[in-house]
Amino acid sequence: MSKPPSAFTHDWIWQAIDALASRQGLTPSALAKLAGLDPTTFNISKRFSPEGRPRWPSTESIAKILEATGTPLDDFASLDIGAGAAAAVMAGTELSGVPVVGEVRDAAVGGLGDGKLIQLSAARNARNAASRAAARFALSIADNSLEPAYSQGNTLIVSIAEAARSGDRVLVQPLQGQAVPGLLLRSTRSRIELAAFRPGDDPFEIARSDVNWIGRIIWARQ
Secondary structure (H helix, E strand, C coil): CCCCCCCCHHHHHHHHHHHHHCCCCCCHHHHHHHHCCCCCCCCCCCECCCCCCCCCHHHHHHHHHHHCCCCCHHHHHCCCCHHHHHHHHHHCCCCCCCCEEEEECCCECCCCCHHHHHHHHHHHHHHHHCCHHHHHHEEEEEECCCCCCCCCCCCEEEECCCCCCCCCEEEEECCCCCCCEEEEEECCCCCEEEEECCCCCCCCEEHHHHHEEEEEEEEEEC
């Protein structure tokens, strides 16, 4: 177990539910069924509105999964939401089969053909599917250039469909060149400001007119 969070954020509460499912040897859907809830209650598609606004699980649903698993609230608040949470979601079918389309090396994304592969895939998925999961892809981390945020051997799950907000970890694809991962500090109509994951690197800006798309990093797994 880890220390309880200083604030119960949207990302944390969903990852804690996934971690609880993982600890029980269940997928999030199976955990919902165990608690007498609709199997889709904890699906990835339920975590954001179609417009990208965060949706929170109800206190009733949390109470039911704690009761069904015999988990005290203090234990729930101290769950390790790292690799176990991501593994639960990956095993839970909504993110299974997400294609690995490239790798991160030297704090940039390589092997993507300057992002055209992702661009075309995302456009095709947007036309052919209503599901947010359709515009997701995975990237493997080939070195230590993203530490301490992510380690070599991790896999990032990125969604182009989900709206990115200040404080989110994102992947920005310029019109020219390789996609760049970073922490979104500010996004305006004219500029996007990012902080690098590597300590000591200065924040940097990209003109909005030079950006093809922004993908939100929604999960990382080992």
